Amino acid sequence: MPVYKSLTDNELFVLIQDGDKCAFEEIYERFNGLLYIYACKMVPDREDARDIVQEIFVYLWSNPDIKIKSQLSAYLYTAVRYKIFDWLDKNKSRTNYLQSLESFADRGDYVTDNYIREREFASLIEKEVSLLPPKMRLIFEMSRQQHLSQKEIAEILHLSDKTVKKQMSNALKVLRLKLTSFLLLAVILMLR
Incomplete structure (x- = not known):
């Protein structure tokens, strides 16, 4: 699988x-x-x-x-x-x-901490996306922000569906690698 x-x-x-x-x-x-x-x-x-x-x-x-x-x-x-x-x-x-x-309500600080961590994580994701190669970043943003399908992206950019799929896959791999340690830390802090 x-x-x-x-x-x-x-x-x-x-x-x-x-x-x-x-x-x-x-x-x-x-x-x-x-x-x-x-x-x-x-x-x-x-x-x-x-x-x-x-x-x-x-x-x-x-x-x-x-x-x-x-x-x-x-x-x-x-x-x-x-x-x-x-x-x-x-x-x-x-x-x-x-x-x-x-x-x-007693754990209000905890909720605030989670909100801050969530904002930091969103900022980190944006930063990592901005560091992707231009073509990969464009395809990723069209998929995630504009909610376009791979087929729609391929038509707009005059690429094959396979190329778009490969670029999305590569972008997700890069982001997963870079964000995994941050996520693990966030989960550990959440479970405390």
Whole structure:
């Protein structure tokens, strides 16, 4: 399944909509742990948090007609958040929710730190993208900022689909290499 690892989230999502089980498994691998950690921050029971995340993946797989207006990651996090709200209503856990909210308020500095780290990471990504070779950077920005498909980029730039795909793959490899250490540090700090 190494070919799937090189695809973007949105490319994998298109394959999932066509019923590609391997693409779904790759998305599951990428997001299951992160969504679980996210759910655990708001749901006190670990099994309930796991169930919420699983429901999102079941829905993603069984509804190929889902329309996503932004990035798949944003869609998944939003879906988990709404599922948590449903869970809170069904379980009448308002007391636990209030306690969780108080705890969250007590950790205000932690939230501020996360926001600062998030902004620093966004800035670092922008810097690394600006250092890509010009053609690679242009293709990457057209894909990520203008949300153009590889085919659309190829038509606009008069390149082959294969060239665009290769340039995107190379850009992602470069960025992954440069940003991995920063991400590991951020995750370690988040889990403290």
